[in-house]
Amino acid sequence: MTNKKYLIFRRNYEDHISKKLVIEKEVFETDFYETRQPFGLVIFGFLMLLYTLYIIFEIHILYELFMIITALFFMYGGLKRSKLIFRISKNGIWSAEFGFIYFRHIERIEFYRYIGKHSSEQMKIYIKNYQLYQMEIPFLEQPISHIEHYGNLKNLLEHALKDTNKRDKNESY
Structure with a gap:
């Protein structure tokens, strides 16, 4: 229905x-x-965010922006309330x-x-x-x-x- x-x-x-x-x-x-989503998504997203912040000035800025959005997406998926x-x-x-x-x-x-x-x-x-x-x-x-x-x-x-x-x-x- x-x-x-x-x-x-x-x-x-x-x-x-x-x-x-x-x-x-x-x-x-x-x-x-x-x-609930596995808590591993939060850890993966956080590590991805840390890596992105580490290389922020080494590569093109659009690449870092994409990586930050992806990392936040994983973190949100693991932390959102069911x-x-x-x-x-x-x-x-x-x-x-x-x-x-x-x-x-x-x-x-x-x-x-x-x-x-x-x-x-x-x-x-x-x-x-x-x-x-x-x-x-x-x-x-x-x-x-x-x-x-x-x-x-x-x-x-x-x-x-x-x-x-x-x-x-x-x-x-």
């Missing part, structure tokens, strides 16, 4: 749920961040792409691994009554191969969905 389709889902989801979203009051148990991608709470999941979704609105979650030239891992979140939210396909797709420590994600989500289904069954009786 494209970002435009996610926005349509988000707007329709918030309009149709019975309980209004209050994410600020939600207690998130687990956070998943984007994978952003929050995915969160799990007792009541639902939050993603940077599609926002907060209650577990009671999730039918099932499946994990796929695509192997090929550009290997990746995807998580598909199947939504109950997806036509209600004007979705063309019954699931939301979240890439997870760039998430740090995502190995435990499947177990956490399965456990949370089971707990929610047990709670729903107990409330219905």
